[in-house]
Amino acid sequence: MSDPTNLALLALGLPLLATILAAVMGTCSTLAKWAHLPVVTAFAGSAILALLVLSKVMQATGSEVAFLSTAQTWFHAGNLQVDFQITVDPLSALMLMTVTFVGTWIAVFSVGYMHDDPGYARYFSLMALFVFSMCLLILASDLLLLVAGWEGVGLCSYLLIGYYYAKPSAAAAARKAFLVTRLGDVGMILGIFLFWQAGGYHTNFDKLFAHITANPPDSVTLTTACLLLFCGAIGKSAQFPLYVWLPDAMEGPTPVSALIHAATMVTAGVYLLARAMPLFVLSPDAQIVVALIGGFTAILSAFIALAQHDLKRVLAYSTVSQLGYMFMALGAGGPVSANLVVTAAIFHVFTHAFFKALLFLSSGSVMHAMGNVIDMRKFGGLRTLMPVTHITFLCGAAALAGFPLLSGFWSKDLIIDMVYQASEHGGSHATLYGLVFLTALVTAFLTAFYTFRAYFLTFWGELRTPPEAGHHAQESPLGLLAPLIVLAFGAVLAGITVEPFAHGFSNLLVKAPSVVLANSVLHVEAEATHPHFDFALAGISTLLALSGMALAWWHYRTGIETVPAALKSVYRLSENKLYVDEIFNGMFVKPAEWLAVLSRLCDGLLDGVARVVSFIPRLIGALLKPLQNGLVQFYALGMVLGLAVFLTVVVVRTSQ
């Protein structure tokens, strides 16, 4: 068991086993209420195994660290050879650790949150499948194996968002999530096969990267393929214009939102781009598109988050915005060396997993107490009623806002630094990177403002509870609070302990083979292994964050929302999500509906034609029927006549 790939395989297998166990337990009503046991155990086991894997990776020496399991052929057809093989390298080990660790605490929270739910076993079975799919995605050595995990994640998100399938809005949200991400997946599959074609018919990451970097295809093909691959990431990681599914995805149970936002789904796109960094750095045009999309998404969703009334919606838009940050960082790869941008992005994934899971679970705790009401206009001043939740939410909010020394501060600052450096060395795209840099700064200010708006509206001012809460309006039980406390420590401390001084991420990620390869493509010397802390930038971003928080305090400390008359129109714009849903509705959904109506008309027409056509054989059949009249004389006549015709034809033809 000393081989880390065996440990990783075990960490992969445990959630799958738990899926099956929980599903089987669900068939028996007495066992169903214990369905959380295998799942929580499996998650915890996986987290421990992931930690062991990570320690093995850290102990490994050499400039490149990767362990590959023995390849088993999954399928083979002509040029297409896909193996089941997993890669343990710094990138996958770090992601695996993050996912399983955060996943474990979300599962623990779910035990209390979902108790007495009729679909208890189904919920836990799907959770385990979700984590399994994500782990498969992370560990895959092959693009198509990654797609298998990718689709598994998509399926589980559909099933979990639509968990309350009897509720029409939940069913619609699930459908939306599935279809919108599917749009991106189409592009991704096309991108994969374009790379497959251009990359010597390899889908294995290492072989594909080696082939492409050694024989780069022409820049148009390369950029097209990269952007198609990025389409998949846009869908899964909720970037503009496909982000619309994520805010609706909170129709599922709150821990599911936490899982989607923190660990198992939206980071998949970031991971894909980090993994495929050697391909993206070859195409500066694709990289600037990635950075621009990330920047635009970040500021757009931050603006929308400003005026949302639904606490979970604010958090959802903040996730979209933070994912935009990660793509900004990844898009800076090229002008900036690959190891630095991957560090920045993955480090933000790591810290974001903690504070976003914490924020969602805290809002879940609020929702639990408020009788499933999540509209911030209906409650307020909860800090006295729910002191622990209040503190944990504050930790998460401060981390998200980039309060100095908390985890979000370090990772966001690193990203801003990356984008700044890209604007310095960006070559022909320097101006655009400068724009992205400005966007990042403005977004940092907006983030602090909307986060603390939500915080003040929920926890400050006079105590107000909705009638739905009833006597439920009290602090949540310990089972719900324990995960919050653990994650709160993570949100506060995870950043400072790991990276800024210890350089845990940067020292490790520089050894990931794909990062090494990307660096060698960029001809970057190995000396800049870890980022240096830029005090001027940190100062600016701190100032922005603090001023955003201050503004929120000044305006919302009463816990009541008032909108100045001058800003009414802007407020409406934000409240209605910039009318993006309406625009999409008009641009895509309505024409599609018209097309459907038209198709139906055509279908009716074709149906009529088909009926007429299908009537013809029947008619001929009925005409033939009298020939079978049961008279043997007639049969003999038929035989003789037929024979005569046959003979004549053959003889005439042979005599020609």
Add this chain to the structure above:
Amino acid sequence: MLPNSEQFSALLSTLSADLVAFLPELILAGGITLLLFLRLFPQLCRVHSGFVAAGVVALALTTLLGNGHVTTNADWEPGAFTGLLRLDLFSQFLRGLLLLFTLLLLLLCDQTGIPDRDDSADFCVLLLGGTLGLMLMTSANHLLMVFIGLEMASLPSYALAGFLKGQRTGSEAALKYVVYGAASAGVTLYGISLLTAVFGTGNLVTVTQGLGHMIADSESVPLLPMAGLCFLFVGFGFKLAAVPFQFWLPDVFEGAAAEVSAFLSVASKAAAVGLTARVLLLLQEANPESVRLAETLGIALAVVATITATWGNLAALTQTNLKRMLGYSTIAHAGYMLMALSTLRKDGMAAVLVYLVMYLVMNLGAFAVVAVLRNRTGAETIAACRGLIARSPAVGVSLTIFLASLLGLPPLGGFVGKFLVFSAVYDAGQAYAVAGSPTLEWVYSLLLGVGIVNTVVSAGYYLAVLRSAGLDEAEATDASGHALPLGEPWGVAVYLVGLSIVLLILGLVWNPLITLATSAIR
């Protein structure tokens, strides 16, 4: 002029080798005698003859499979028994197929109780006798053997068709069958005598060599040998039920028991297809470079195939009786097989051998379902299928698989057969175009189109049965409105499900079968 001792011993050793290869037929003949003897002893009558017959067939089949020394077709170049029979790999394949089918049919008869104990000895004797005749057909190398085989197969079939005593339709159908069969046998015999008169021998190789050269080389072929060949094909067409020799089939199928219909539809057809394929292959081998044979006989066969398939499919659309519908479907399938035969190429013949294997399983299955329906509901109409899936999942799902396979849906065996036949037709068109005959390319492309359109049309009646079985409410319901279970014996259910699984496996793994069929043709 007596042979000297050396020649005599050489003849003896050839004879013993021939006898070893002929052992399966000898065992069948011995089995028939045994069954007849058993009737003489009342004590032994308690043994159900079906088991004895099945044992005999199983023994024959094992013997056949144990005949390992037939490895190439060249081993049997001169033919066994002084050139009367040709016990090569091709005949080995078809004889094995026939014995396997008879064994499966006997097992089915044991389950469905047709025939009853009193009649079982007669029934089994007729069945084994018919099989023996069919086996001779597949290995005939002489026109005399062709005729003997045809008649040995036909006479028991006439008796089997009228086997359900006291049923007017059955007796009437059997009588028609006899009259029709006698007429076609007469024509065949006339053709044989013409051919023998022209070529001075009945040896199939010599006759086909002569005919093949005549067609390929000379400007115009004399009428006599051509007429002889066509008359010979009347006998084959009668067994195949190709248009215009198909009239007997629907009436006979409707009148005979489902088990007998299965025998007529699968075994007779397999032997007839084998014999036709052998004659056509020999004709083509006489002058393999020439396209003239394809331009005459090939086109004629393609026309017959087109009419047969279309006729069968169109007539099946309006049927209400399940057995009659399956009868027309048999005609349609004969058309598909004729399409492959009309290519006059080895891969077409190999395709038709694979087709026969699939056809054996799916048609036997379909008739077995009819037999079950007859036993449990007393009706053999499509209406009797209503709600079948609800009444008996095993029977209903098996029927679905058999009919879907007959229709040619993947991943079932029927799809494989149809696919191979159609691709053989397409390849033939391409190959003949290369060989310098654009007409033939056009003809075979048209034939391919006809095959595809026919497949679509056939969906009309196969799916109608499935709609009835799957979607319609069952007529027989209990007090609370639930469908009454069909109550089929478990043995039948196992039998049907087993056949369905075989069909599914054959639809997934067909490479070994193609290899086997190709080696049988080469």
